[in-house]
Amino acid sequence: MDWGMLASYWPFVLALMVTGVASGLAAGLLGVGGGAIIVPALSLVLSVLGYDSDVVQHVAVGTSLAIIIPTGLASARAHWKRGSLDSKTLWLWVPFIVTGTFIGGLMAGLFSGDVLRIVFAVMAFVIAANIVFAFQTRLMGHLRGSALTHRIAAFVVGYISALMGIGGGSLSVPTLVAFGATMHAAVGTSAAIGVAIALSGTLGFAISGWGVAGLPPLSIGYINLAALLLVAVLAALFAPLGARLAHRLDQKALKTVFAVFLVVVGLNMLWKVLAG
Template sequence: MELFNNYSTAWLLGLALALLATGVVAGILAGLLGVGGGIVIVPVLYHLFTLLGVDESVRMHVTVGTSLATIIPTSIMSSRAHRKRGSLDMALLKKLMPSVVVGVLVGSVLSGFLSGQVLTAVFAVMALLVAINMAFKRDGFSLGDGLPGPVGTSLIGGAIGGISTLMGIGGGTLSVPILNAFRTPMHTAVGTGATLGMVISLPGALGFLINGLGVPNLPPASVGYVNLLGMALIVPATMVTTAWGARLAHAIDARRLRQVFALFLTLTSLRMFYGLLS
């Protein structure tokens, strides 16, 4: 295929193996920590594309767009599983979904105008906040009994949708701790967050795909800002290894593991800030 003519066989093989490894790492950590795959996939893909020399002007856009695309099938499966177990609160979902969709649309439009540096900064800031929450969250912390009124709920949903889209994550990383802080039971927060991931990832990925059409310097096998090779290799690996991570979680100190992952996110955030400032 002409698409691959400008790349050596060794480069393409390295890309394929690295993407497969990304899926393995993302799946295991997602299963171990109960976090969405996007919060793992984005930093790993970012470092991978940096090592492989993907042009800086498109690097973060392809990272975010590909991450959102990989979340689509896994969020659909996760949402169905949680619904069968009764951990999906439809009333809560109906309250949040309209504003989440609006947030996704706003994030998708903004992504076409924002530079890679801005997207990197958004992820770096939010990853640092997530790391702090994971490392120092106190049991029993609460912002209130139930979500606030319509205006407050709309602001929360819009923020979850918009920020998640710009970060390339499915939303569970933000929605689960937020819902839990408003005294939503953890199982319900996780199940509802999984469904929000589906609501976010599909239009979000489509937005990045459209915004990237015709853009130069994309890595091979990319349609817009979505790398199809990355999606094809990451999704199966993630789906298989998430179960491995879930089994490992029973043999490992979860609190210590979350602290280690928080350190990983902190280092990733600092690395991104360093790249922006250097």
Template sequence: MTDLTLTTLIPLILALFVTGAIAGILSGLLGVGGGIVVVPVLFWVFKFLGYPPELGMQVAVGSSLLTVAITALTAAKSHHTRGSVDLGIIRRWAPFMALGALCGGAVAGLVKGPFLMLVFGTVALLVAWNMALPRTRILAPALPERRGAQPAMAAGVGLVSSMMGLGSGTLGVPLMTAFSVPVHRAVGTAAALGLVVGSAGTLAMLVTGLGVAGRPPLSIGYINLIAVAFVLPLSVLCAPYGTKLAHALDPIWIKRAFALFLGATALRMLTAAF
């Protein structure tokens, strides 16, 4: 374990506060979910503190899911007041997304850390590529009406998002926009569904992490309350500002800049996995 002094502790705390602020803004602005930033930062923080990568990754995922759930509630309220939450999609997707997220959280709590790092790095690299594209590829003029199609989509998004410690927006927004859901409506709907993914995933990570040896202090299952306490406040406070920016700006250049950051983060995570 790394010896903690003010010299090392203060920069770590500041990094977690800044991470929370960025996560909240991105949650409202791009609908990607703050977990895409929170997970790698927490992973590197726990690694710096001397925790093994396999345990650090699981605690990072579990802690991120709790912050995602609470931040999503704030972002969803802000989007709902602007009329950009599709309640029909939520009714159709929420039960299956919750089931997928429970399974994803259970898998994340039981598999080895390097596997989670590989999943996170691969999916994050694909998301970065998608965000860097000049325009959204449209697959169909509407969401599929075939029986089982949308439940399968929702369960898949919930499964992978929960395994990565994310809300539903990182995968859900590009999926919805590919089926012609307007981007602002997709972002708002994904923000609301983030509460479903975050809550179900948190429950699974809490249960699977009970009794695991060597976890950081004040951990319940794979949820570290200290990390959540530092990340969450600014994440919740900044989410509505991200929502305002989403309705005021064309986020294309922000998306491209974030794609570069995410691509670099994904490559570092993939390197660490091996």
């Protein structure tokens, strides 16, 4: 199928455009990479359009990772220019986070769509609880000096991020803070870590989905090129608007809203599992 034939899929295109706008606004407003928005949104869009439930979640997760590549590069570059990127920690994490993400991407093909939904839901609940109660620093703070702990954490963050389809910021930022990094350094380093996660995870999902039947048009494995283009471009355009809105709103309230959003998304994912 070529790009011209995509015109017959206008509901798909329109829904992708709405997803791009929403994920861009959320990324700027809430300080997240957008994966927490993109995955459930793409999953909903593809489900409504009648694609198989197993294929839907895999495409949503794999494509979300691909979308994070350009947005993550731009974010990492901005943080590097401001000196808020810890290169020592970055190079300590990268080999292990790349390994964890690539393995997660390859193994995703072995899991059903429902398994991926459960992983997303459980981790959404954990991330939401950590936003509200900040328990990770208390649990892991005493391990901050251990290089081995950094490497294990990097592998786990990479593996889980691949199965969720996120850039890992919701996991890596609180982990780096728990290990003693300042918030600015954690956010900047996490942006670069997110690029490594996205590159490795995208490759894994492209390979594991190669030749799978029932994929949406213009897909390479579990990576949908139409969604990659439309969502990434619109997300990049609308993220600055979200950032401007964020500076006008109470940050504590925003964190609470994001935590509630994650719980609602997690419950919706579990409902799909139980209803299916």
